[in-house]
Amino acid sequence: MTKIILATSNKHKLTEIKAINKYNDIFFETINENFNPDETGNSFVENAIIKAQAAGKLTHSYCLADDSGLCIDYLDGRPGIFSSRYADTQEEKINKILNELQGVKEKDRTAHFSCAMVLTDYNGNVIHITEGKVEGYISLEQKGINGFGYDPIFYIPKYSKTIAELPEDIKNSISHRANALIPMLTWINKNIK
Numbered sequence: 001m002t003k004i005i006l007a008t009s010n011k012h013k014l015t016e017i018k019a020i021n022k023y024n025d026i027f028f029e030t031i032n033e034n035f036n037p038d039e040t041g042n043s044f045v046e047n048a049i050i051k052a053q054a055a056g057k058l059t060h061s062y063c064l065a066d067d068s069g070l071c072i073d074y075l076d077g078r079p080g081i082f083s084s085r086y087a088d089t090q091e092e093k094i095n096k097i098l099n100e101l102q103g104v105k106e107k108d109r110t111a112h113f114s115c116a117m118v119l120t121d122y123n124g125n126v127i128h129i130t131e132g133k134v135e136g137y138i139s140l141e142q143k144g145i146n147g148f149g150y151d152p153i154f155y156i157p158k159y160s161k162t163i164a165e166l167p168e169d170i171k172n173s174i175s176h177r178a179n180a181l182i183p184m185l186t187w188i189n190k191n192i193k
Helices: 011-020 044-059 080-085 090-100 168-174 176-191
Strands: 002-006 026-030 063-072 110-120 126-138 154-156
Touching: 002 011, 002 044, 011 026, 011 168, 011 176, 026 176, 044 063, 044 110, 044 126, 063 080, 063 176, 110 176, 126 176, 168 176
Parallel strands: 002 026, 002 063
Antiparallel strands: 063 110, 110 126, 126 154
């Protein structure tokens, strides 16, 4: 069995990753709850590397980190790498975006979620990177109770719903995290024993 430390204290991410993981011989566990390295990178990949290497220094294990965020075209890609720090609470983050887009037509509310995943070895060396994306729009209001983060305002035209309105199995097959994680898991299964 391959044990990999997930470089986050976010329990939602652990639950989502476990739901997506179809390999019985790959096991994930999170790092302690106080894990919060300074994300000083200029991209999702750079921030994921910072987190994976910080977790590696603490655990001396294989570590997987992701950095992800919401990129809104009308806002020149904001909040982007600052998605988790865009305001103090999640409700304030969502309201800030809805206020910034007030009066903006639906066709101009295009956005995507982006996710970078980085795997480091026992010595903190980066050994694999994957990236995933999901395209959509920012809705006019919050809808749905599933998911977390910006899911209640991220509308997927194919389903005519926000991510927070989708069942978990659909979300976990189309999300930016799934689109980065599935190829990462395939690589781990083939290359780490």
